[in-house]
Amino acid sequence: MTAITKSQATTAQLLSDIDTAIAVVQASGTRDEQLLQLRASLAGTKSEMDTAMGTASQLRERLERIKPASATSDEMEGIRNELKRFPQRA
Numbered sequence: 001m002t003a004i005t006k007s008q009a010t011t012a013q014l015l016s017d018i019d020t021a022i023a024v025v026q027a028s029g030t031r032d033e034q035l036l037q038l039r040a041s042l043a044g045t046k047s048e049m050d051t052a053m054g055t056a057s058q059l060r061e062r063l064e065r066i067k068p069a070s071a072t073s074d075e076m077e078g079i080r081n082e083l084k085r086f087p088q089r090a
Contacts, residue, residue, distance in 0.1 A: 011053060020045045055082065 025039040059082050
């Protein structure tokens with residue numbers, strides 16, 4: 001299993017857990033403001049993660065189509081710019 005595949009599996013599980021947490025709060029019928037804020041925050045986080053996963057998939061597809069030796073500088077610069085949008089690990 002590649003690092004990308006492991007990351008996708010972990011992210012998919014996290015997205016599933018977020019969906020479960022949102023559903024639990026909704027099903028509870030709570031009016032507790034903190035839980036409602038948590039639900040909204042989780043929904044926002046899920047949306048951002050979905051967007052990031054889509055972008056990552058698009059980048060991976062672009063990288064698979066491009067052979068580094070034959071890539072134009074514009075193609076490589078475009079990919080670099082897309083990658084800059086993601087936080088760097090320490």
